[in-house]
Amino acid sequence: MIKVRNLVKQFGNTRVLDGIDLEIQKGEIIVVIGPSGTGKSTLLRCLNFLEQPDAGQLQIGDIDVDMNTATRQQILAVRRHTAFVFQNYALFANKTALENITERLIVVDRWPEEKARELAHRILERVGLSDKADAWPASLSGGQQQRVGIGRAMAAQAEVILFDEPTSSLDPEWVGEVLSVMKALAEERQTMLVVTHEMRFAHDVADRVIFMDGGSIVEQGPPSQLFQEP
Ligand code: ADP
Ligand code: ADP
Numbered sequence: 088m089i090k091v092r093n094l095v096k097q098f099g100n101t102r103v104l105d106g107i108d109l110e111i112q113k114g115e116i117i118v119v120i121g122p123s124g125t126g127k128s129t130l131l132r133c134l135n136f137l138e139q140p141d142a143g144q145l146q147i148g149d150i151d152v153d154m155n156t157a158t159r160q161q162i163l164a165v166r167r168h169t170a171f172v173f174q175n176y177a178l179f180a181n182k183t184a185l186e187n188i189t190e191r192l193i194v195v196d197r198w199p200e201e202k203a204r205e206l207a208h209r210i211l212e213r214v215g216l217s218d219k220a221d222a223w224p225a226s227l228s229g230g231q232q233q234r235v236g237i238g239r240a241m242a243a244q245a246e247v248i249l250f251d252e253p254t255s256s257l258d259p260e261w262v263g264e265v266l267s268v269m270k271a272l273a274e275e276r277q278t279m280l281v282v283t284h285e286m287r288f289a290h291d292v293a294d295r296v297i298f299m300d301g302g303s304i305v306e307q308g309p310p311s312q313l314f315q316e317p
Contacts, residue, residue: 094143105302114276118289121299170240230261
């Protein structure tokens, strides 16, 4: 289980996250929706310390950390438990699809190269890219690149995968294949926190939908309840 208490983030004098409380159960699929500029992406980025929170307490795995004063070592430990999928894929351009997945395992987690490559091959198969192991990102479609991005997150074997608008940069023709990879992960009960405008996905896949506005969670519940027609 992951627990966040009183998460606050300000940019200058603007309070973008206004004391967020959030608990995520193991295996839970949460979709975060809400108007643009309400802090959805900032919430995810704070959970991964891509932004430095101004306040907040985070419990994840065996870590319990004051988010404002977290040490470098605590931040690395949190990142190990929170894999991130970026809107713009953020792949290494000078590494192949396979190397994008093995990189962290070899460099950070000190896996033997052969073991890392084996896992990466299995993951590429699961995201439907077994024939693209040696392809450079630039030669892949947006949908294929994002599936590598998801594969990289899967390889981290993190407590939770954070998806930050994973289909928003894609041409419409590639959205479906990325969503179906995410759906397959959800069916395996990979814990996921997903910021997306894909309401069909939220409706069909989420256990819980969180509606954010003005830096706060204003409503949450199962999609059947939240998307009820008035
Ligand atoms: P959402 O994901 O809901 O669209 P964001 O979390 O991206 O919202 O942004 C929330 C607010 O914080 C917006 O007003 C945005 O302009 C602002 N913001 C985001 N990142 C920064 C930054 N690095 N510096 C200053 N303001 C930022
Ligand atoms: P459709 O009506 O196309 O089948 P859904 O019922 O899944 O789609 O969702 C309809 C729309 O209603 C979504 O775009 C969603 O943003 C909006 N909506 C309905 N209720 C809420 C709510 N309580 N909070 C946020 N958005 C809501």
